[in-house]
Amino acid sequence: MRGSAMRLARAQWAPLAALAVLSLLSALLAVAVPARTEAGYDRAAAAAAGSSADLTVEGKAAGSAAWSAVPSQAAMGANSVTWQQMLPRSLAKVAGEPEASARTARLPVPGTFDAPRLMYLGWDLGAWNRIRVVAGRMAINPPSETSGDIRVMVSETYAAQLGYKVGDRLDLGDLAVEISGLYEPLNAADPFWEPRPSLLHPVKVSLGGDGGQADAGTALLDAGGYSRVVRETGTQFTFSWRFPIRGADIDAGDAAALAADLGAFRSAVQGRGGLFPCDVVSALDDRLTEFAGRLHTARSVLGLALGGLAAVAAGVLLLAAGLLGERLRPVLGTMRARGASLRQLAVPACGLTALAVVPAALLGYAAGRLLDAGPPQPSSAYAIGALVGVVLLVPAAMAWRERAGGLGSATDRREDLVAARPFVRRLVLDVLLVALAVIGVVLLRERGASAGTDPLVAAVPVLLGAALGVLVLRAYPYLLRAAGPFLRRRSGAVAFLGIARASRQNLVGALPLVVLLLAATVAGFTATVDTALRDGQVRASWSEIGADARIEAGPVDDAALARIRALPGVTGAVPFRVITGVSTATDQAPMTVVGVDLDAYRKFAPRVPDVPSGSGVLLSPLAARTVGGGTVTLSRPGMSPITVRSAGEIEYIPGQGRGTAFVVVPYKMIAGETGFPSQVFVNGDVDAEALRAAAPGRDVRMRQDVLRSMTDVPMVTVVHQTFRDGALIGGGFGLLAVLLVLVVGARARGRTVAHLRALGLSRRQSRGLALVEIAPVLLCAVGAGWVLGLLLPDITGPVVDLRPYTGGFAATAHVPGWPALLGLLGALLLAAAAAVAVDRAFDTRPGTALRTGD
Incomplete structure (x- = not known):
């Protein structure tokens, strides 16, 4: 028995080796891909928390x-x-x-300075262990001391920048302090100092209103100094117990x-x-809540892609197991004819398959763990076990098929796909599969984004792909039959012979059609969503900035505008005049008046979304509720009153927040107003520093910086990488399926071609015949799968909601870009090249393949 099993294994070494390699690859990817994705999620979580959380x-x-x-x-x-x-x-x-500390409210420092000065008195327990005195002495206030100046210390940098020295006395309202010493940090790079910059150097703080900014710093108190301030004055302290969070x-x-x-x-x-x-x-809870929303979206969208990828891998494994079963059918038929029981048939069939699959799957799992792509996921082991179990069912089903047969049943029956009769059971299964796909889509759309990572989400693309696959398999024979008479009338025989050989395939031989369809669906879906995500982020950047760059803060005169337009790379500049705090006589609610030539701006920046086509005076929804209908007069101190009448509404214009009250008026209505802020929208390839030099003292915001802040988010990187890897892996499995069918059937095909070569078929025609044989499966499967992949984002609807990554803009489905289309074309060419290469590798001479009498 052992010898016969070894002979059988040697005879079927090619499909067994293919099955083992595919099992190893599938197990390796089942471990590495989820682990790598989860590692990306973890990096994104750490980045969301931040290093200074x-x-x-x-x-x-x-x-x-x-x-x-x-x-x-x-x-x-x-x-x-x-x-x-x-x-x-x-x-x-x-x-x-x-880290415990207590700090007073800000105390004004009297005197005449370039900018107002404020000082905090801080009792910080951790700071005393991280400084060294460089001048004077430690600020020690004995408990017994109840009068005189309170001793404090300031940093050497603070004293140097603001002109203080040891011994200086400061009157701070009810307090009088003396600088008894200067210090420097033992390690300025210590994370301890990051949230406490005022302990090391002066910082700018806002005085509120139009008071400008002040120079502020913190002077260190000891416990005795804190005690005196608390007991002798009514100074308020802010007590803080800070817990640094290890974001990593x-x-x-x-x-x-x-x-x-x-x-x-x-x-x-x-x-x-x-x-x-x-x-x-x-801010940790807000950051983590935002991250949770992004994580939910990523797992939902990537679950669709990874579910399809798992189905492709399972399909390739089933195809390999099915081809092995077809090779074993004559052996099983002979054994059955000699009286073997079904159990005796199942032992060699299942044993050979298990010999190829189980060790390879274990080796792939071990290799995936050794790669250490990320934290191991329990789902990986479940997926590998399910794949192995499904593959082992194939030889068992092959043995079961021989229950009523014998030698003739295994050798004489032909099951050509074109000539096969539709069985009722297969028809019922097809209808059931289509019904399940429709039900899955309906339930998914009803549940919407709340579906999350539910298995139903990952199963919908697989169900749709399988349903479309059975429909294509139903239509495939009719397409081949329709092509036969047409090709028969042509002068060349290659096309007709190729279609005839494609028609001779059985259901197992046509299984690559379903595998390729699923692979093309995964590739089409990932390419479409990836393009939609990138396009949505670009639209969000245009909406945020309004042009390639925006200059704001402070009035911009004609000379500054001319300098901006004269910069190298600038293709255009449109000014906006912005007047805040405007109101009507009957309602003092503040509004913002934006003066702009809207027609010119629309031509200047056509890629900015939500800019209306109307002209005249346009009101935001909130401003429309405030102003009401009819003609109103808008005014404020320093501005000449203007009379406006609404010509429509505008939801948003760059530079103004959504949901705020603003009025867009023609630029000429307020062009003469001076002393109010302006904004200049600039298009072209221009450097931010050049813009700041042309408009000194003004803030410059670049659209590319906004776009980079969205695209460089770790979670977005994970999504892009997983989409890319999913498309490449799916395409690779599809090509492996094609190569597997070609190699396993190459010997039998070589004998057929040898007969045709004896009848006059040339080598060149043999290569063309190989291409024609594979063309129907490639074109039908890839075409149908690609179209389904393009439609999947619309079909799944609420689940593919990428707004957390696009600043709230809906990322609608789009046709993939040129890289994806070129990748699809390259995959088709590779499949065609594989067919030609296998034909050349197994080219059999008629003299060695044919016997006397053939």
């Missing part, structure tokens, strides 16, 4: 309330321990040690739990008694 428990108190709650450094540390113990487990896992330790699975636990921690802090009211200040 923190969580701060913060409260304000003054006088006796502050002194009774935090009388000493020990009390400050005890509160740190309390907050740390209250952290939920998910937060405690990524939070560092608490946050993965995609933590994001949702962290956001929820942060809300629970905030509620617990607000409800704690025995201390002044405290709250949790952190």
Whole structure:
């Protein structure tokens, strides 16, 4: 028995080797692709949290309330321990040690300076261990001291920039402080200093309103100094217990739990008694909530692509197992004719398949783990097990087919696809598959974006591809039959013979059609969505900036506008005049008047979305509700009143936020107004520094910077890479399916061609015959699959919602770009080249292939 099994394995080494290689590749990809994608999600989660993410428990108190709650450094540390113990487990896992500090409200520094000066007094426990004194002495305030100046320290850089020195005395309202020493950080690159820049150098702070900016810094207090300020004055302190968050330790699975636990921690802090009211200040929950939305979209969209890719891999494996079963049919028929039972048939058939599949799958799984592409996913092991199980069912089904047959049943029956009768069971299965696909689409569209990563989402493309595949298989024989009479009348015989040989394929031989269709569907879908995503991000950048660049802040005169237009690379510039704080006599609600030649701007920047085709005075929806109908007069101090009458509404114009109240008027209506801000929209290939030089003192925003901020988001990179890899892997499996069918059937085809060569077929005609044989399957499968892939984004509808990546702009489906179309053409050419190469490799001379009497 062992010897016969070895002989059978040697006789079928080609399909067994192909099945083993395909199993290894499928298992390897089943481990590596999900792991790599999940690793990308984890990197995106860490980037979303940010390297400087923190969580701060913060409260304000003054006088006796502050002194009774935090009388000493020990009390400050005890509160740190309390907050740390209250952290939920998910937060405690990524939070560092608490950093306790207390800082006064800003205190004005009297004197005449180039800019106003403010000073904070800060009691920061962690800072004292990270500085060295470079001048003077440490700021020590003994507990017994109750009068005189309070000693503080400032950084050497702060003192040098603002002209302070050791011994200087500052009057800060109710406080008088003396600079007793200057310090510098032990390590200026320590992350501790990043949220505390005012401890190292002066920082600019806004005074609010039109007060401009002031130079602010923080002077260090010790515990004794804090005690004196709290007990002797009513100065308010802001107490902070900062927990630095290790963003690198946050993965995609933590994001949702962290956001929820942060809300629970905030509620617990607000409800704690025995201390002044405290709250949790952190941008982490907003960042993680935004990331969760992007992650949901990515998993939904990529689930569609990866589900289709898994179906392609399964199809190729089933094809290889089916071809092996077809090669084993004569052997199984002979064994059955000699009285073998079905179990005795199943043992060699299933045993050979298991010998090829199981070790290869295990080796592929091990290789995938060794690649260390990312955290291993449980779904990988389940997918590999399911693939192995499905493949092992094929030889069992082949053995079951011989239950009523014998030698004749295995050798004499022909099951040509064109001549095959439609069985009722196959018809029922086809109808059931189509019905399941339709039901899946209906349920998916009803559930919308909430479907998320439900298996139904990943199954819809596979169901649609399989349903379209059975429909194409139904129509395929009729297309071949229709082509036969037409080709028969042509002078050449190659086309007719090629179609005739394509018609002789059985259902297993036509299985590449379904595999190629699924592969083309995956490629078409990924190319379409990828193009839609890129196009949506470009549209969002045009909407955000309004041109290739936008110059704003401060009035722009004719001379500055001329300098801008004269810059090298500038192809055009359109000015906007912006007047804020405008209102009507009957309603003082502030509005913004935007003066622009709308027709000129529309021609200048046709790619900016949502710019209406109307002209005249246009009102935003909020401004229309404020102004109402009819003619109104708009005015403000310093502006000549203008009378306007609405000619329509405008949802958005670059430079004005959505949902705000603004009025767009012709530029000439307010062209004479001076002293108000202007915006200049610039098109062309121009450098930001050149624009700043041409319009000094003004802010310049570049569209490419906005686009880069959207495209360089780690999650977007993951989506693009997965789409690219999915298209390449799907195309590679499709080509492997074609090559597999060609190689496995090459020997039998060589004998047929040898007969034709004896009848006068030339070598060149033999190559043409190979192309014609494969052309119907390639064209039908790739054409139908590509069209389905282009339509899938519209069919799946709400699931493919890419607005979290496009600034809220809907990324509608588009025809893929030239790279995708060239890739499709290249795949077809590779398949054709494979057919010719196999024909040449298995070219058999008539004298060696034919026997006497043939």
